[in-house]
Each structure stands twice: as C-alpha cells, then as structure tokens.
Amino acid sequence: MAGVKPRMAVDLNGVAFPLPILAASGCLGTGREPGLVDLHRIGGVVTRSLTLTPTKGSPTPRMAETPSGLLSWVGLQNPGVEEFVDLDLPRLAKAGVPVVASVAGTSLEEYLRVASSLQGRPGIVALEVYLGAPDDERGRGEPFSARPDRVHEVVGAVARMSRIPVFVKLPALGNLVEMARTCVRAGAHGLTLIDGVPGLAVDAERLRPRLAAPVGVLSGPAIKPIALAAVFQVARALPDLPIMGVGGVSKGEDAVEFLLAGAWAVQVGTAMLVNPAAPFEIAQGVLAYLKGKGIAEPADLRGRLRVERGPTVREGVL
Amino acid sequence: MRRVKAEILNTRKLGDYHSVTLVAPEIAERARPGQFIAVGMPPGRAFLLRRHFSIHQASRRGGWAGTLEFVFDPRGVGTEWLAEARAHQFLDVIGPLGKGFAYPSRLTNCLLISEGHGAATILFLAQELRSRGRRVDMVLGAETGERVFKPIEGKRLSQTIAIATEDGSMGERGTAADLLPEVAETTGTQVIYAAGRRATLRKIAEFCAERRIPAQMAVEEQMGCGMGQCFTCVVPVTRKDGSGYDNLRACTDGPVFNAARILWGRWMGDEPPLLPTPPEGFPVVRSWPG
DSSP, rough: OTTSSSEEEEEETEEEESSSSOOOOOTTTTTTTOOOOGGSSEEEEEOOOBBOOOHHHHHSOOOOEETTTEEEEOOOOOOOHHHHHIIIHHHHHTOOOOEEEOOOOSSSHHHHHHHHHTOOTTTTTEEEEEOOOOTTTTHHHHHGOOOOHHHHHHHHHHHHHHHEEEEEEEEEESSHHHHHHHHHHHHEEEEEEEEEEOOEETTTTTTSSSSSSSSSEEEEGGGHHHHHHHHHHHHHHHHTTTTEEEEOOOOOOOOOHHHHHTTEEEEOHHHHHHHHHHHHHHHHHHHHHHHHHHHSGGGGGGTOOSSSSSSSOOTTTT | OEEEEEEEEEEETTTEEEEEEOOOHHTTOOOOTTEEEEEEETTTSSSSOOOEEEEEEEEOSTTTTEEEEEEEESSSSHHHHHOOTTTTTEEEEEEEEBBOOOOOOOOOOEEEEGGGGHHHHHHHHHHHHHTTTTEEEEEEESSSSSGOOOHHHHHOOOSSSEEEEEEEEEESOOHHHHHHHHHHHHHHHHEEEEEEEEEEEEHHHHHHHHTTTTTEOOOOOOOSSSSSSSSSSSEEEOOOOSSSSEEEETTOOBEEEEEGGBHHHHHHTTTOOOOOOOTTOOOOOSSSSO
C-alpha cells in the first residue's frame, strides 16, 4: 500500500470534488475577486450567502478578534443572486472549480426564489441552505435554525424544488442529532457542520459591545472541538449522510481530524482570511498523512476514529 | 497584490510609535501613498488575523531601493509582538493593498491633515505631491507631543506646518480640526487630504463640504482579511449617480474615499439610542427625576 499515490477526489453521494478541501461560505466573497487564492488548487467554493436582492448588511464594527477566534456579523452583505449568476458564476465556472451556492433568506418565499434562480446554472454542484438569518415571518428576530418546524419547512421546500443536491448548514445548538434527522426527513442531501457559534465581545472601557450587531458568530480554531463533536455525533447517528465539516481548520492535521470524526469533506474559513493558500496547503497536509499511513483516499478515513467505549454520552448532548 | 517573506532591515522607536523597515521590492515598487500592507502574525498563537498598516515609505530608487517602511502604535497583542521583532527576522507580508490617494490634475495648493500616526501615510503623500510640483501645507495633530509623528520631517516636506496637541505640549492646544479653518484661509487651500480617527475626519469633511473644497480621506475601520473577502471593513458611500449608497470595503474599494461621498452619520451610528423606540401608547418620561 505504501508508495501508492492516494486519490484525493471525494464523492459525497454524487456530489464530487477534486480535493476534499473547500473554501467555506463568506471567506471567498462570491468569487468575484479571488485575489491570491488559486481557484485551480481548491476542492470547491462555497459562496457568500445569496439573497434575492442585493443586501447591504449590518453597520460596523462587524468584527473583533477574540482568543484563537474571529467574532463577526456581516449581516449577509451580498450582491444578490441575480448579479452573482450574471457576473461571478461564469468566472468560477470558467476556472472549473465546483461551486456550492449558499442560499439565504428571511422568508420561505425568498429561500425558494433564490434556490430557483440557481437551478440549471453550469458550475453549481450543490446548494447550501444557510439558516442563520432572522426569520421575519414567524421567528420574531430568531434565526430559522432555532425552530425545527421552520427548518423542516424551509429545507423541505427547497429540496422538493431543487434539482441540485441540497446541503443544510446547522449550528451546534440544541439537539443537533434530532435537527439533522429533521433535515434528512425534509429531503436534505447532506449537512454542513457547523455554522459559527454565537458570541459576544465586550469593550469594558466604553461599556459597549465590540460588534454593532451586537452578538456575532465565532469562527476559527476556538470552535474546532465544538465542530468536531458535532460532526462525530451526527456521523455516528446517520452514517450514510454526507457531512462537510467546518470550524477552525487551519492545518492538514485539522482536516484529517474532521475526516476521522466522520466528515466526507472539509471547508476552510477563517484560515483563508489569513493565508490565501490555506486550502491547498491543507490538502497537501491531508495527502501527506494518507501517504504516511498508506491509505488510498480520504473516504477511507471516515469514521475510522477508534472509540474504546460505546456511546455512553447522551445522544444530542450538544 | 503580492505575498512575500520580507526580511526586516531595521526597527526604530519614534516617540510612542514603532517603525519597521522591510526589504520587499515586489511591494515597494508598486506602493502608492494611502495603500497598506497586511502583516501575518506568528503561527500557533491566540491572535490569528493579519495586522494592517499604511505604507509610510516605499523606496524605488537610491540606496534604499526596494525597502518599505510602516509605523504602528504597540497597543494590542499583535502590535506588541511586532514591537519585539528585530532586524533579519522575516515577516509574512501581503501588499500593496487598497486604493491610494489620487493626485490633483489642475489644483496646486494641497493641505494635508493627520492625527497621530496617520501622519505616516500623509508624509508619504507629501513627498509624492511635491515631486509633482504641488504646494503642500500640513497640519499634524495628536494627544501629546510624544505622539506627534515626525514633526521635523513634516516641516521639511511642507511650505507651512501647524501642530496641535490635546494637552498643549507641542504647538497649539486643541485638535488638528480646530486649526483647519485658519490654515485653509491663510494658505489658499484648494484640495484637502486627511488621515486619522473618524470623528476628526468627519469634522474635516464637514468643513470641506461647507467651503466646497474637494477632499480625500484615508479611513480606519476594523478589518478582517484586508483582501476584500470578509466584508467586515465596510464604509457607507453614496453612489456617483446619487441613486443611493453602497457599503464599500475599506480594504479594496478604499481606504481612501472622497470625503463628500461618505455617509458620516450612518457610518458612525450617531450613538443609537440604548432602547428601541417605545411602542405607541407607552408613557414616555421626558425628564427624570422630574
């Protein structure tokens, strides 16, 4: 086995990526200005979440650095799905990079209209439903992800309509395994775990929150163990469900950890903001690990985590 | 935009500030006043994000060709680490980033205003304006004399210079914006360039709007990546055709903006009320305790 070059491509039940490492939503814009990011050396691009019309987003400050993390709340600033399809998608498609379009909305109708504008567009291999926006219809400012019935409604409606496989991005809150089952029942093809963790940063000197929002989402290495636990628990409960792991991946080892915990592919977010070459370097790290262990492909790592004791933890302790 | 491993040529302490000179010809050749660089932090530490610094000096010719200087105030974990950096150490640098200042094509009398180490970018601009045959006048402001950045260099590069400190330890007592009306009057200012905190920039912008003086300002906003990807450093700027405004990224669409097009009130939040407006019929207590 050793000496055989591992095959790096991954297949998430029909959704294929040439490398197991993707750019996470929000960290490569909508692909308009990749800058120093080499689109040919990346497994795929998850776009910034798209809304029906251009969205201006939150006031500033939108970010604060916290220990080993980035707290941020951009408020969905994006050019709108139409401009994305006309301007940005052709460029991404030309580079040949698989695109996962992140779909956002503040009403069920908006989700449906965004998702339908993305049907039949070359380059898009999957949709990723983002549920962190406030639910203007029923949520009273709470996000969709806070209520299983709303998650079921939104995911169900998008999945029924979409001809492209639908992933759902969930936060590690509440009974995650139950929420994952809800998504599967509603027709989700797979999950992206996890969305950022809610966080608050305080400027004690000025007696003010450091973000205008004022609660943002935490990303970066600070949330990696939370994300790993989420992937691990869901993968154990639903072993056939494709999962993209995301949260604090900045090195090859981090990605390997996610694959061992049960992820089928890994997304890189905050690390890309610091190191534009991160996805490729992480893929190289995974390759080196596979070679070293004589493993043929990333899929062979999935769920290989040796757990000595049975599932003693209450399911869904998250 | 290039990413380089740049060797530190030397480091200096300038009053309360630190200055670092790098060997980075790929960046120095392209750098313009107003642009900035993103410096990577050491791996494996709790502060992850790159730190962003305006370019103070970029030498294309002479004995210092290919070098780049930036200035910072060591007041946070990242800049404190950087203040410990020494010559021959290598830094992971991306730059030049952002759009720099535009030079006037007709007008000649330029007034350059800065606050604290905002002067770093302004002094670089003064050099470029002078080499283009423009008249440069300067106003430098800071909290204390120790925090006035390179006043002698400022004097060398300008026709007239005025200095204001909040404690009165150097020049006049007050802020740079306080000196503006008088200086603009006596020097026949036609164009204004400014860098500093947004409260000061706003005052300058209001003055410019009143006198109809064109102004360009390098703004400061909390930046995540500096490369246009994260959309955290936005500034509300009106569209050219007046059809509304856009939240433009200070890192890629700025950091230099036309002062007249920044929506200052929206950007600065104008101290939003702590409580949302009470619902109708709710008794409003006008003054308390009465």
